[in-house]
Amino acid sequence: MDISVTARPADTADVVFLVDLYRKLEAEMVAIHPMWPRADGLDEPVEESFLACLDDAGTRVYLGEIDGYPLGFILGRSRPLLAHEAGVRVAAIRMVFVEQDARGVGVGEVMRDTLLEDFRGTGHQLFDAHVLPGHRLAKNFFEAGGFAARSIVMHHSDLGDGGRRIRAHYRPTVES
Numbered sequence: 775m776d777i778s779v780t781a782r783p784a785d786t787a788d789v790v791f792l793v794d795l796y797r798k799l800e801a802e803m804v805a806i807h808p809m810w811p812r813a814d815g816l817d818e819p820v821e822e823s824f825l826a827c828l829d830d831a832g833t834r835v836y837l838g839e840i841d842g843y844p845l846g847f848i849l850g851r852s853r854p855l856l857a858h859e860a861g862v863r864v865a866a867i868r869m870v871f872v873e874q875d876a877r878g879v880g881v882g883e884v885m886r887d888t889l890l891e892d893f894r895g896t897g898h899q900l901f902d903a904h905v906l907p908g909h910r911l912a913k914n915f916f917e918a919g920g921f922a923a924r925s926i927v928m929h930h931s932d933l934g935d936g937g938r939r940i941r942a943h944y945r946p947t948v949e950s
């Protein structure tokens with residue numbers, strides 16, 4: 775049976791879906807590194823952050839859908855390069871997530887490529903994507919889209935709570 779995999783810009787009526795998907799992404803990312811929700815995710819309350827993103831000219835949020843039902847999201851943000859690169863901007867994929875059961879059928883790919891095309895339409899030719907170290911799934915996904923690593927963030931915590939916690943196979947908790 776054919777399925778329809780599409781991406782469309784999110785709007786304010788989608789915030790309920792976006793928050794639900796974000797919480798699942800957060801659970802998956804925090805299992806890899808505890809700093810993610812503190813440094814790499816969105817400001818709390820995330821509902822307000824999504825509304826601000828939807829209102830921001832330099833930010834794009836897309837939902838990925840199978841047969842019209844939202845099962846993933848992607849968030850990209852444009853930023854300028856350094857002063858001596860006047861006028862040149864880079865579009866960064868800050869986060870991308872697809873529901874576990876919907877993975878491997880192209881939802882991520884359609885969202886990634888749609889977002890890039892959108893940014894290309896506003897003159898962007900440079901793209902970054904944020905991936906946690908050791909996160910092979912995400913690395914493979916971006917490499918499949920033509921990305922290559924250019925930077926890695928080293929982290930130290932005096933509080934002893936910043937350790938790296940890679941779980942090779944994340945399993946979501948079963949909802950009762």
Ligand SMILES: CC(C)(COP(=O)(O)OP(=O)(O)OC[C@H]1O[C@@H](n2cnc3c(N)ncnc32)[C@H](O)[C@@H]1OP(=O)(O)O)[C@@H](O)C(=O)NCCC(=O)NCCS
Nearest residue numbers: 869870871872877878879880881882883911912914915918
């Ligand atoms: C990364 C993620 C968004 C990929 O979404 P997806 O819808 O499963 O990806 P797609 O089906 O579009 O796959 C696109 C390409 O990515 C690669 N890929 C996807 N899943 C893969 C897997 N399990 N193993 C290896 N490569 C994989 C493949 O190259 C694939 O191309 P192919 O189908 O031609 O082989 C999804 O796995 C996810 O949500 N992961 C958790 C969140 C996350 O890590 N986000 C990134 C950091 S914020």
